[in-house]
Amino acid sequence: QKEVEQNSGPLSVPEGAIASLNCTYSDRVSQSFFWYRQYSGKSPELIMSIYSNGDKEDGRFTAQLNKASQYVSLLIRDSQPSDSATYLCAVTFRNSGYSTLTFGKGTMLLVSP
Amino acid sequence: DAGITQSPRHKVTETGTPVTLRCHQTENHRYMYWYRQDPGHGLRLIHYSYGVKDTDKGEVSDGYSVSRSKTEDFLLTLESATSSQTSVYFCAISDRGILAPATDTQYFGPGTRLTVL
Numbered sequence: 001q002k003e004v005e006q007n008s009g010p011l012s013v014p015e016g017a018i019a020s021l022n023c024t025y026s027d028r029v030s031q032s033f034f035w036y037r038q039y040s041g042k043s044p045e046l047i048m049s050i051y052s053n054g055d056k057e058d059g060r061f062t063a064q065l066n067k068a069s070q071y072v073s074l075l076i077r078d079s080q081p082s083d084s085a086t087y088l089c090a091v092t093f094r095n096s097g098y099s100t101l102t103f104g105k106g107t108m109l110l111v112s113p
Numbered sequence: 114d115a116g117i118t119q120s121p122r123h124k125v126t127e128t129g130t131p132v133t134l135r136c137h138q139t140e141n142h143r144y145m146y147w148y149r150q151d152p153g154h155g156l157r158l159i160h161y162s163y164g165v166k167d168t169d170k171g172e173v174s175d176g177y178s179v180s181r182s183k184t185e186d187f188l189l190t191l192e193s194a195t196s197s198q199t200s201v202y203f204c205a206i207s208d209r210g211i212l213a214p215a216t217d218t219q220y221f222g223p224g225t226r227l228t229v230l
Binding site: 032034036042043044045046049088090092098099100101102103104105106 | 146153154155156157158161163169171172203217218219220221222223224
């Protein structure tokens, strides 16, 4: 069964701290990994994508992928109150020859001023 | 929202009535998806389309049908709505789903909040 697991949180961090969000997945042949941010009542918006092992940095965000451990994480440096949202991890799985995304249930992040 | 609109944005209906939700894109993307999002379950794939008139089932397809007669439109139909179909429905699009799976980023529409009484 295709599964993507995330800690539901909430993860509470003070402003300026590093927030670390984690995700594990069940399918060893998954190729694409995504982090989406979703504010309450809004649609998911893409933050980061990562396809190969290692780190990928984009501004204050760093995605880390370890395919051997089936683990992907998102680090947010210098966290701001505006980063308070639910973060969704998504992983591609093969489905009848096409790739579809499976989402974790999300981790709520709360950044306090 | 990457040129994606959904209509209606809110709808209240009664059990047993048919409901059709529309997703419209202006990006000319080949792939389109319908998800539902519920507390405790996250986003779950209902149906997806990999081209005009080409569709397939997702994880939670029972009670739903879809149609795609044009590249830009993807319709989700609840033939006879039930209270368990009360949810927020999101449409998403991507430009690649198989040929280059490593870049199949999906972009989401604003969502439709459906309440079935």
